[in-house]
Amino acid sequence: MGSEVWVGPWRPHRPRGPIAALYSGPGPKYKLPASTGYILHDPSRPRAPAFTFGARLPTQQTSRGPGPGHLVPARMTVRGRDGAPAYSILGRPRHAAPFLTPGPGRYFPERAGNAAYPSAPRHTIAPRNWGLRAESQTPGPGTYTVPSLLGPRVVGKVSAPICSIYGRSAVGSFCEDLSKTPGPCAYPVVSPGIYKPRAPQFSMLARTSLPQGNSLNPGPAAYNVDQHRKPRGWSFGIRHSDYLAPMVIDVDD
Secondary structure, eight states: OTTOOOOOSOOOOOOSSOOGGGSOOOOTTSOOOBSSSSTTBOTTSOOOOOOOOOOOOOOOOOOOSOOTTOOOOTTEETTEEOSOOOOOOOOOOOOOOOOOOOOGGGOOGGGOGGGTSOOOOOOOOOOOOSSOOOOOOSOOGGGSOOOOOOSSOOTTSOOOOOOOOOOOOSSSSTTOOGGGSOOGGGSOOOOHHHHSOOOOOOOOOOOOOOOOOOSOOOOGGGOOSSOOOOOOOOOOOOOOOTTSOOOOOOOOO
């Protein structure tokens, strides 16, 4: 054996599939949602009720009684003011208006008549009206319109299949007149430019007239060839500046 140690049948080889350890990941880059609080809570975790510490409400400033500076009158008790009856000197009050209630002499019981005394029945000669009946305003049976129970548009009812009787069609039947069928000449000839690539088309139009102006243009005879403008001439002069002093020629001795 010697110093060699048996390590088994495994030997380094190329992996058959991708191994996560061989690839570098982003690491602890992703942030998991928090499990505490109410906002942005982990949806996979149960969330307990959350209570907030509210601000202290302002105290109600209610009066609990007068302070030591309140002065109570000397004759004021719990049951009211203490002292003898006091009278003031005031004017005499005006008399109230008298009551307008009728007295016993204003009533006349004898004029009550049948409303207060019993009397025998009395009959009048008047036309009979209890046996007559006024014209009835009640609608009769013919006034109501009963909806039809035929057809598919019946409200609240189930309609049966409806078959209609139509006339015999002349198209496709044995009595169709085939001589009236359109022949090949009945159809118009379709231009090949509709279903094939169309070449450029040119039209033969009449020659257009030359533009004729209404302005009075000069003709060839209006020009004079003999008369020509002389060219500009040049002279040997001296240009003096406005800022130069004049040249003095005569000098006195």
